[in-house]
Amino acid sequence: MSVRVKICGITRTEDLHAACAAGADALGFVFYDKSPRHVSAAAAAALLREMPPFVQSVGLFVDADPAFVEAVLQVAPLDLLQFHGDETPADCARHGRPYLKAIRVNPDTDLLKCAADFEAARGLLLDAFVPGVPGGTGERFDWSLIPRELPLPVILSGGLDPGNVAEAVRTVRPWAVDVSSGVEASKGIKDALKVAQFIARAKAS
Numbered sequence: 001m002s003v004r005v006k007i008c009g010i011t012r013t014e015d016l017h018a019a020c021a022a023g024a025d026a027l028g029f030v031f032y033d034k035s036p037r038h039v040s041a042a043a044a045a046a047l048l049r050e051m052p053p054f055v056q057s058v059g060l061f062v063d064a065d066p067a068f069v070e071a072v073l074q075v076a077p078l079d080l081l082q083f084h085g086d087e088t089p090a091d092c093a094r095h096g097r098p099y100l101k102a103i104r105v106n107p108d109t110d111l112l113k114c115a116a117d118f119e120a121a122r123g124l125l126l127d128a129f130v131p132g133v134p135g136g137t138g139e140r141f142d143w144s145l146i147p148r149e150l151p152l153p154v155i156l157s158g159g160l161d162p163g164n165v166a167e168a169v170r171t172v173r174p175w176a177v178d179v180s181s182g183v184e185a186s187k188g189i190k191d192a193l194k195v196a197q198f199i200a201r202a203k204a205s
């Protein structure tokens with residue numbers, strides 16, 4: 001079974017179509033207003049109407065007010081939620097939707113404890129820890145910090161790009177890989193060639 005690929009930080013219809021045509025399994029939409037990849041609920045709703053079948057939409061939130069998450073869900077029918085801040089298991093579960101928990105990994109992170117704490121998550125998205133920046137950093141972390149026996153699907157993220165994704169898949173054997181800045185032409189704008197290369201190389205590995 002080839003690895004799944006999520007392309008995060010989609011802001012434009014043409015990028016959505018390019019990623020889906022290249023074989024993306026999931027697209028991420030960032031509802032965090034400090035991100036250069038931020039989309040409004042209305043813009044996301046319009047983008048979601050362009051989604052083909054069998055590609056999942058993932059809504060990304062960072063320590064958001066629960067009322068804001070519910071307001072987004074009213075207009076944008078997201079398939080999965082991704083919590084990328086310091087949310088607790090209860091915060092993540094309160095919307096009654098399937099979710100991923102992002103963990104920003106540093107040498108002190110106990111990933112086995114994270115997996116136990118977030119046992120209700122559909123997977124753990126492992127990203128780099130960069131102080132003050134919750135995600136989309138373009139930074140890698142030390143993949144040897146990931147225990148082999150994690151009981152949840154791992155979505156490997158952080159500093160991946162078309163040049164290193166094959167090595168990442170061969171080394172970590174994750175359920176999925178996730179990328180944002182590594183396939184961009186500029187912040188929030190995807191490069192269709194990089195997106196296609198990333199997906200092809202991930203799935204061939």
Ligand SMILES: O=C(O)c1ccccc1NCC(=O)[C@H](O)[C@H](O)COP(=O)(O)O
Binds near residue numbers: 137139
């Ligand atoms: O992409 C963002 O701007 C962002 C901002 C705040 C929290 C999370 C964010 N992105 C989440 C993702 O899932 C990214 O794909 C992940 O952090 C990896 O990013 P990158 O290292 O740029 O590939």
